[in-house]
Amino acid sequence: GAGVSQTPSNKVTEKGKYVELRCxxxxxxxxxYWYRQSLGQGPEFLIYFQGTGxxxxxxxxxxxxxxxxxxxxxxxxxxxxxxxxxSAVYLCASSWARTDxxxxxxxxxxxxx
Amino acid sequence: AQSVTQLGSxxxxxxxxxxxxxxxYSSSVPPYLFWYVQYPNQxxxxxxxxxxxxxxxxxxxxxxxxxxxxxTSFHLTKPSAHMxxxxxxxxxxxxxxxxxxxxFGGGTRVLVKP
Numbered sequence: 598g599a600g601v602s603q604t605p606s607n608k609v610t611e612k613g614k615y616v617e618l619r620c621x622x623x624x625x626x627x628x629x630y631w632y633r634q635s636l637g638q639g640p641e642f643l644i645y646f647q648g649t650g651x652x653x654x655x656x657x658x659x660x661x662x663x664x665x666x667x668x669x670x671x672x673x674x675x676x677x678x679x680x681x682x683x684s685a686v687y688l689c690a691s692s693w694a695r696t697d698x699x700x701x702x703x704x705x706x707x708x709x710x
Numbered sequence: 711a712q713s714v715t716q717l718g719s720x721x722x723x724x725x726x727x728x729x730x731x732x733x734x735y736s737s738s739v740p741p742y743l744f745w746y747v748q749y750p751n752q753x754x755x756x757x758x759x760x761x762x763x764x765x766x767x768x769x770x771x772x773x774x775x776x777x778x779x780x781x782t783s784f785h786l787t788k789p790s791a792h793m794x795x796x797x798x799x800x801x802x803x804x805x806x807x808x809x810x811x812x813x814f815g816g817g818t819r820v821l822v823k824p
Contacts, residue, residue, distance in 0.1 A: 690754075
């Protein structure tokens with residue numbers, strides 16, 4: 598079956614602009630995660646959804662970052678007033694609620710000029 | 711809180727030689743441990759996971775890892791490297807088995823020499 602998909606694969610924007618990154622999880626997966634991977638580092642947790650609600654948003658770096666999952670499937674990560682330090686690969690993962698395996702998408706590479 | 715340390719950001723091995731990637735963790739609760747592999751321009755793929763059953767865990771592509779509580783380690787090995795093993799490998803820890811965030815190490819990039 599289809600895996601986790603993320604769009605766009607690449608996004609280039611200018612400092613101060615607003616961006617949205619989309620994640621389509623594996624069908625039926627109720628848990629959805631966002632991570633950020635900076636160059637040369639491991640992924641860092643941002644936020645976790647169980648269904649439509651954010652169960653843990655402790656990894657969001659500041660209030661410029663926001664994520665939604667209104668129907669419990671697709672999720673959008675929103676970044677306001679982008680900064681050059683936001684440049685990274687943003688990874689999405691999904692899992693069944695009761696298992697421990699997170700399946701990752703290919704990521705969106707965000708570049709802020 | 712959990713943390714993961716991967717010793718060696720780059721490892722070079724000859725084809726057919728042993729692959730050994732080191733991972734040490736810190737956790738305030740019994741951990742769940744994972745190894746993921748990331749090929750260029752692809753998403754992370756789970757190699758294997760430890761969830762408090764057998765301490766020696768076998769994964770895909772001939773990899774295995776051993777959980778050693780006394781050493782707080784979860785090192786990844788493969789007896790004989792193949793060219794296709796060239797990738798970046800990440801160790802990760804989670805506080806629970808389901809529905810929780812993963813804390814990743816910094817990764818180890820493996821180069822396989824012919």
